[in-house]
Amino acid sequence: MVDQRGRLLSPTNRTKRPRLDADIHIPKKRKLNHPSVPPPQFWDNLSEPVLTRNALRELDRRNSIRDQSRTHTIHRRYNTRSASLAAHRTPTQTLLQLSPTGRVQLKLSARHGGPDLQDVRGVWIPSEYHGHNLEMSRSQSSLGRRKRGSQSASESNATPGTTTxxxxxxxxxxxxxxxxxxxxxxxxxxxPNGDRVTKPENIEDIRKALAQPRKSLSPSRFSEEEFEKFERADAHATTESRVVATVIPLIEGDTGDLRAVASDVAFTNLEHLTDGSLVCAKPDLYYGTRPEQLKKEAREALSNFIIPSTQDDLPIAPNNFLEVKGPDGSLSVATRQATYDGALGSRAIHALQSYGTEQIHDNKAYTLTWTYHGGHLKAYTSHPIPPSTPEMPSGYAMTQLKGWSMTSDVETFRQGAAAYRNGKDWAKQQRDEAIAQANMITLLPAAVQPLHTGAPSEDASETTTSRTTSNDISLTSHQTTDMSEDELSLDFIHPPKRSRSLKKKKHDSAMNVHGQDPSGKRLLHEVNLGVISEGKGAVRGRKPNKKDTS
Incomplete structure (x- = not known):
């Protein structure tokens, strides 16, 4: 049997009360390392090669390493410093030493029987070496190779009115x-077989929650003039930072608890979502919970799954994210970032729900993500999907809820802004319920007293009823200590049955919160009240008297 702090309980100490928190050794936190750029294993493990700028940079890096290893085999003929540097200079470095005009002349010379340029073929020239376009155009004009020599290669291929x-x-x-x-x-x-990822079962409930009207957006409180202010702010926001600073607050309305929201925070404390080759997430805005709302023991056990940053006062257990792009930004990038954010948030809530219990896969969503780009607001949800095998981690699926063109008219703005504000409230409710559940599991060992047949406390019953009604989730799998009065009495009337069930339960092991580290913290799934009460002096074969139940 394993207690909630991961200790094996031998037969001699099963009846002892748990040690105080001061006696428990908390292991030192493991420092996570998130790469700033995709490392080599990122490219080596891709199922399909993708031609992108980053892929070309990685290819150039590997070619440079190969060139450097090749130059080490060349015998140095001179002992002078300049000759030594020249001998160890790669073809790429030699090419970068030339001016744009020099590179053009070198190319022309090679075409007419000059040097062999095979070693520098396809070399990527950084943007800082692309200057002097005017000098290049003049050299092209003087050579008379093109009638349009007044334009550089980049200028001739550019579409008028577009940016880089x-x-x-x-x-x-x-x-x-x-x-x-x-x-x-x-x-x-x-x-690949054409099947689609399953949608969360509560998707329609979420859509109904987002569609509720808000008094703050009624025509009497949000007029056409207010909408024109929003249009003006959106038109003048030319960068991503200005959109976050001037446009989003008009959609968000009252921020509420300022300690439950943070912006531009790198999630460096979270466990890697894949194989450790991804950069850390950094949402433009995220909503979470104050750290002190979750018991310290649960925070320490789930630290790398619910605490995004090492800065202790920032919100934890985030499950509501916003990704923003300016007019020149990419919508596809915002969607990829939102997919990444949503998976991390969904894992955090799943960790809280599974704390001290077996993993729960109810095919429901408890996380929201939003994207804003070019006046369009889109709402998504993310939910975990069961792994194909017990050894594999859970997958995550992102589903779009709805979208709004916020600059089209005032009524559409009211609907989109109401959805965003309702989404904040809905996400907060999911966080609060998951945290309350984790706090209750944390308090179970210390709360077990000599057994009594009295009914559960009013607060405990209200908490259980509230959670069950709001989420429509049966929590009986991890609330085995919430027994009725009749069930508690039967434990003493039929002690042999209790003993047989103990032997069966003794071999059950609790799973960790994410299904990846079976050797991690093992948490208590069931509390055997019969054994504890027996250690307190209960007598087999008789009902407890008032003294036993006091």
């Missing part, structure tokens, strides 16, 4: 493929 290519950072198509390879599915994903 936007950088997706690490959230490119390779990132998208990596998530799918690890069973983290974007909206409307279809399996």
């Amino acid at each position: 290519t936007r950088s997706t950072g690490p959230y490119d198509r390779a990132f998208h493929q990596h998530l799918i390879d690890h069973h983290i599915y974007p909206p409307r994903y279809e399996y």
